[in-house]
Amino acid sequence: MDIFDKVASNMGPLGQYADQGYGYFSFPKLEGDISNHMYFRGKPVIVWSLNNYLGLANHPEVRQADTEASERFGLAAPMGARMMSGQTSYHQQLEQELAAFERKESAYLLNYGYMGMVSIIDAMLDRHDVVVYDSESHACILDGLRLHIGKRFVYPHNDLEKFESQIKHAKKVADSSGGGILVITEGVFGMPGDLGNLKGILQFKEKYGFRLLVDDAHGFGTMGNTGAGTSEEQDVMDGVDVYFGTFAKAMAGIGAFVASEKRIIKSLTFNMRSQIYAKSLPLPMVVGSLKRLDMIRTHPELREKLWTIVNALQSGLRANGFDIGHTQSPVTPVFLKGGVIEVTQVITDLRENFGIFCSGVIYPVVPKGVIMIRLIPTASHTLEDVNITISAFAEVRKNLDSGKYASGGIPPLADKF
Numbered sequence: 001m002d003i004f005d006k007v008a009s010n011m012g013p014l015g016q017y018a019d020q021g022y023g024y025f026s027f028p029k030l031e032g033d034i035s036n037h038m039y040f041r042g043k044p045v046i047v048w049s050l051n052n053y054l055g056l057a058n059h060p061e062v063r064q065a066d067t068e069a070s071e072r073f074g075l076a077a078p079m080g081a082r083m084m085s086g087q088t089s090y091h092q093q094l095e096q097e098l099a100a101f102e103r104k105e106s107a108y109l110l111n112y113g114y115m116g117m118v119s120i121i122d123a124m125l126d127r128h129d130v131v132v133y134d135s136e137s138h139a140c141i142l143d144g145l146r147l148h149i150g151k152r153f154v155y156p157h158n159d160l161e162k163f164e165s166q167i168k169h170a171k172k173v174a175d176s177s178g179g180g181i182l183v184i185t186e187g188v189f190g191m192p193g194d195l196g197n198l199k200g201i202l203q204f205k206e207k208y209g210f211r212l213l214v215d216d217a218h219g220f221g222t223m224g225n226t227g228a229g230t231s232e233e234q235d236v237m238d239g240v241d242v243y244f245g246t247f248a249k250a251m252a253g254i255g256a257f258v259a260s261e262k263r264i265i266k267s268l269t270f271n272m273r274s275q276i277y278a279k280s281l282p283l284p285m286v287v288g289s290l291k292r293l294d295m296i297r298t299h300p301e302l303r304e305k306l307w308t309i310v311n312a313l314q315s316g317l318r319a320n321g322f323d324i325g326h327t328q329s330p331v332t333p334v335f336l337k338g339g340v341i342e343v344t345q346v347i348t349d350l351r352e353n354f355g356i357f358c359s360g361v362i363y364p365v366v367p368k369g370v371i372m373i374r375l376i377p378t379a380s381h382t383l384e385d386v387n388i389t390i391s392a393f394a395e396v397r398k399n400l401d402s403g404k405y406a407s408g409g410i411p412p413l414a415d416k417f
């Protein structure tokens with residue numbers, strides 16, 4: 001068989017609807033300045049799909065810092081990987097500030113959180129080590145685990161009883177292989193919005209002797225008194241051995257970091273292959289991130305505004321009888337009933353007739369027969385946005401309950417690939 005024929009005919013789980021959905025349900029183009037109101041296919045929409053939690057993407061001070069750094073350094077600098085020629089004092093300064101913010105000894109920058117997490121896992125483990133991880137872990141954790149040739153045990157999402165039984169298995173294996181145990185969970189789970197039970201997990205730490213790695217992509221900047229994340233929220237900053245945050249969400253940038261003890265960061269620095277063999281983060285991203293971190297530290301009102309919007313949206317949806325699951329974070333899922341036809345109709349109706357841009361997922365992300373629409377409130381939204389959106393959801397639910405959507409196929413809205 002020609003490998004080209006195979007590749008072209010096997011579109012994979014995400015590509016299977018490419019011809020019906022390209023440009024609309026997948027790869028939609030949101031246009032205009034990043035904010036609560038943007039344009040989709042020329043029409044104004046209220047946007048609930050961007051992880052711009054603190055509204056930093058277009059904050060005038062952030063834009064100014066980005067512009068000045070781009071003018072001063074250009075996008076090329078520094079050239080090469082950190083280890084070879086891409087080291088700068090700005091990278092080191094950002095690492096020191098992040099470590100202090102997370103109350104860890106040391107931190108290291110990562111070019112993209114996804115690649116970084118894959119390499120953290122790869123660099124920390126060998127064949128004798130055992131991993132215990134949450135079943136709803138992000139793809140970057142699962143892909144890091146693909147590189148792990150030792151044993152792994154998964155526990156059902158946030159199920160502490162099953163966690164303990166898996167950690168017992170892990171301990172047995174590790175004791176006989178001479179390896180260690182790494183537990184991995186997310187801080188805020190990005191789809192359902194509930195928190196990893198870090199405190200609960202840590203109750204078992206002494207008994208079983210493991211280390212805890214937390215992916216806090218959605219918690220960094222949004223959770224905790226100072227925005228230091230889910231570990232601060234649950235008052236377990238010391239118990240989290242390795243803390244991972246990305247700049248792609250609350251920081252509205254690109255890049256990520258890992259923070260831990262100095263000896264661990266030293267070892268990771270020399271062993272994370274996706275970082276050793278890839279170009280250093282461009283200086284405007286680093287200098288821009290210094291500004292963003294400063295905004296998180298010095299503008300608590302941004303987080304307060306975020307939570308005002310989160311509370312209004314979540315309590316309003318609940319008061320209107322919507323099931324929003326067990327979220328404890330800004331991530332707001334709305335669960336409705338239906339399948340592929342209904343989800344496409346709901347999303348289309350919201351976008352075309354109510355001016356609301358959000359995305360939905362169905363099985364296998366959620367159980368069969370369930371639609372999950374995920375809303376991301378931010379500090380840039382207004383209470384008016386919230387009210388308009390809740391009314392629109394109430395109308396859409398009426399249409400869904402009356403069976404109006406069930407007869408429609410996927411609307412012919414796709415662009416040509």
Ligand SMILES: Cc1ncc(COP(=O)(O)O)c(C=O)c1O
Nearest residue numbers: 112113114138190217246248256
């Ligand atoms: C839980 C989680 N971890 C890691 C990542 C990857 O971060 P980045 O966009 O910096 O690669 C994401 C982004 O979607 C995420 O949600």
